[in-house]
Amino acid sequence: MDRNSLLRSLPKVDDILNNEHIKAIEGNINRALIIESIRKNLNVLREDILKTPDDMIQGYIIDFDKLIDGIIIQAAESARPHLKSVVNCTGVIIHTNLGRSVLCREAIEAVKNVAANYSNLEYDLENGKRGSRYSHIEYILKEITGAESAIVVNNNAAAVLLALSTLCKGKEAVVSRGELVEIGGAFRVPEVMEQSGAKLVEVGTTNRTHPYDYENAIGENTGALLKVHTSNYRILGFTESVGQRELVDIGRKYNVPVIEDIGSGNFIDFSKYNVAYEPSVQDAISSGIDILTFSGDKMLGGPQAGIIAGKAKYIDMMKKNPLTRAVRVDKMTIAALEATLKKYIDEKDAVSSIPTLRMITETEEHIKKRAMILLEKVKSCAKDKAEVCLIKEFSQIGGGAMPLENLPTYAVCVKPEYISANRLEENLRHNIVPVIARVKDDGVLLDVRTVNEDQYDIIGDAVRNGLSGGIS
Numbered sequence: 001m002d003r004n005s006l007l008r009s010l011p012k013v014d015d016i017l018n019n020e021h022i023k024a025i026e027g028n029i030n031r032a033l034i035i036e037s038i039r040k041n042l043n044v045l046r047e048d049i050l051k052t053p054d055d056m057i058q059g060y061i062i063d064f065d066k067l068i069d070g071i072i073i074q075a076a077e078s079a080r081p082h083l084k085s086v087v088n089c090t091g092v093i094i095h096t097n098l099g100r101s102v103l104c105r106e107a108i109e110a111v112k113n114v115a116a117n118y119s120n121l122e123y124d125l126e127n128g129k130r131g132s133r134y135s136h137i138e139y140i141l142k143e144i145t146g147a148e149s150a151i152v153v154n155n156n157a158a159a160v161l162l163a164l165s166t167l168c169k170g171k172e173a174v175v176s177r178g179e180l181v182e183i184g185g186a187f188r189v190p191e192v193m194e195q196s197g198a199k200l201v202e203v204g205t206t207n208r209t210h211p212y213d214y215e216n217a218i219g220e221n222t223g224a225l226l227k228v229h230t231s232n233y234r235i236l237g238f239t240e241s242v243g244q245r246e247l248v249d250i251g252r253k254y255n256v257p258v259i260e261d262i263g264s265g266n267f268i269d270f271s272k273y274n275v276a277y278e279p280s281v282q283d284a285i286s287s288g289i290d291i292l293t294f295s296g297d298k299m300l301g302g303p304q305a306g307i308i309a310g311k312a313k314y315i316d317m318m319k320k321n322p323l324t325r326a327v328r329v330d331k332m333t334i335a336a337l338e339a340t341l342k343k344y345i346d347e348k349d350a351v352s353s354i355p356t357l358r359m360i361t362e363t364e365e366h367i368k369k370r371a372m373i374l375l376e377k378v379k380s381c382a383k384d385k386a387e388v389c390l391i392k393e394f395s396q397i398g399g400g401a402m403p404l405e406n407l408p409t410y411a412v413c414v415k416p417e418y419i420s421a422n423r424l425e426e427n428l429r430h431n432i433v434p435v436i437a438r439v440k441d442d443g444v445l446l447d448v449r450t451v452n453e454d455q456y457d458i459i460g461d462a463v464r465n466g467l468s469g470g471i472s
């Protein structure tokens, strides 16, 4: 056939829609997506015919079955959500790129329930009047932290912004030079401060800040003393910083509120579980810090949120700040957060049922037991296409929390025989349920700490397909 006859012989969209295989998927995939896929695939074929050199055009054959397969694959792909679940084999527990914390079962149920129904989000059921969305969280935060009052906003960055904007707009906020942190994803203390309208007054040096440094900086226009937890780094060696209690004493003496951004707010003393001690929310509140801010989705293990807890007189001022409306939390966040916080009433319950806490506190022996099961699974899926073994590794808490803490773990190491480790890592990432792993030397590491038993089959299938080079 010559080129023009070939182009004319291409099937019409309507003909393809009548194909039995295409009709079969119409029940599952939106018709508009199928038509779009037909058009795209026909265009690709048309371009291919136009590109084919003159001397080859005579032998050109249109493979109709292949065309139909291509249309179905592409339509199915575009029907799948762009935001999807993945299996985290990185061993980084609070992985910001992978959505930080996985919610506990009760939080998931709570989200489903308020998403599917009307709720008393801002309705006072007692009096039949308008209520406050913050009331659903405030009571439980007060109970757990011992704070007088609390409010929840979109994230911790918004919490710091709101606190500074409320207490320090047009005034000075005094911060130690050792605490001018940058957290991944462009949260920089000096920049947040500028946005809030507060003027940054730096005191001390990178490694040493003394009480008198703060005292010397306090003047008529001081709005607050700000302490920032150095979440993602440590200054070691010849160092000195002013502790919570000392800073609170200075604040009291000069009648200036003390704000602390504690970063990853944890309610539990992790040193009980052989993990390094991190200052807890309760410690900060009991030391007298006036305003404390922290994230909901780091070591707390809840949804993305920024929690502000502290003195009622300052929180009340924040509730009236118009900025609060711009950074307010959604009902699904409130539902998930309330359910997560309720778990903390019983620490044992929290540690065993909040996934982030369970992963942080899981013992090496327990991980080894689970790793042996994944090892067998992966071995049977890899067959002779890879060497599979168990190795000792280290997991990380992530999310900028406890940067120096390495948690001993076990990882299944897959060394492919016929493809590179990088290729396997890429194929795992392209699995229908993407499996995110890391390459070390010539092996792909699957850290068991951040993986659930019910994901072992997915990992096995992904390894089998990945080693065959097939994308499924």
Ligand SMILES: *Cc1c(COP(=O)(O)O)cnc(C)c1O
Pocket: 155, 156, 157, 158, 181, 183, 187, 228, 229, 230, 231, 232, 261, 262, 263, 264, 294, 295, 296, 305, 306, 399, 400
């Ligand atoms: C993580 C972190 C933030 C940012 O919190 P988000 O909830 O991601 O907005 C701010 N300050 C500190 C000290 C942090 O560790």
